[in-house]
Amino acid sequence: MVDHEFASAPAAVRRTRILDLLSAVGFVRVTELSASFGVSEVTIRSDLDALEASGDLARVHGGAVMAASPRRTEPAFEEALGSQRREKLSIARHAASLVSPGDSVIVDVGTTAAALARALVERSELHDVVVITNGLKIALELERALPRFTVIVTGGTLRALQHSLVNPLADSLFDTLHADIAFIGCNGVDAERGITNINLPEAEVKRRMLGAATRRIVLADGSKIGQVHLGRVAEVSQVDGVITGGSARAKPLAELREAGLDVTRV
Structure with a gap:
């Protein structure tokens, strides 16, 4: 289901919404974000790359997780998927x-x-x-x-x-x-x-x-x-x-x- 409020929103607004979702659920998928926002998966990957570069999240196989805090040493299952x-x-x-x-x-x-x-x-x-x-x-x-x-x-x-x-x-x-x-x-x-x-x-x-x-x-x-x-x-x-x-x-x-x-x- 497309979130029409963000379908034509500027990248900055869409990325803020991505971080809100990530904070709530801990893991977001590229495919689901693409379907929800009504934009291409290429656009979503660009958003995630930008947010990773700014230290707000960490890219993993198929999506993203919250950036690891200094005290957290155990990776989430989804975070470990892309490793080795x-x-x-x-x-x-x-x-x-x-x-x-x-x-x-x-x-x-x-x-x-x-x-x-x-x-x-x-x-x-x-x-x-x-x-x-x-x-x-x-x-x-x-x-x-x-x-x-x-x-x-x-x-x-x-x-x-x-x-x-x-x-x-x-x-x-x-x-x-x-x-x-x-x-x-x-x-x-x-x-x-x-x-x-x-x-x-x-x-x-x-x-x-x-x-x-x-x-x-x-x-x-x-x-x-x-x-x-x-x-x-x-x-x-x-x-x-x-x-x-x-x-x-x-x-x-x-x-x-x-x-x-x-x-x-x-």
Whole structure:
């Protein structure tokens, strides 16, 4: 629906309205702004570029988010979409290849996990797969595979940044089930400090996921290798492998392998 008040407005007025919308919802899409204002997507992208140059927002894949404040270290799901995109797709495809028909699989939250969900759906030969997730985005990606897949959502308290479900209640399900394989996301993988995460509530759920699976695989794009964050998830000895990308630095990768971790670089 076109907002006729702004359809023929000067660029400065339209950009002010974009910032108002962004402040209200946290993320705006180019396609939706174009339809709402009745202007081309090229015009909207020009508006977003100008607002990014002035420090008012940050461009991400498909749209924009509010400019990060100095105190915010965790990116929103939408903000992370554009980061290391090709690498995350490669990681996801390799991870999906490890799943067999009849497997039960835990899939964590995050953009790489969302890419994994899409890769699993695209494997049309997969059937009778049970996927347990605490990610709303992940569950929606997997919906297209019903009824080949059974999708179980943990429940819990919703976190806005990652659209994830955390405690209370998010980890209680893992006391009652066992999975063949768990794919866990993180913000850091370090040979000495282990697997770490920025957000403490999510780190707690990740620990329970690892404890509920026979095979435990960490998905981490190259920017996370060698990084250390606040919430300890596991020692490297407590996971069976990490799948990472080509941007991972050689030294921390070598240290992980020396520590006995099975590292796959795709």
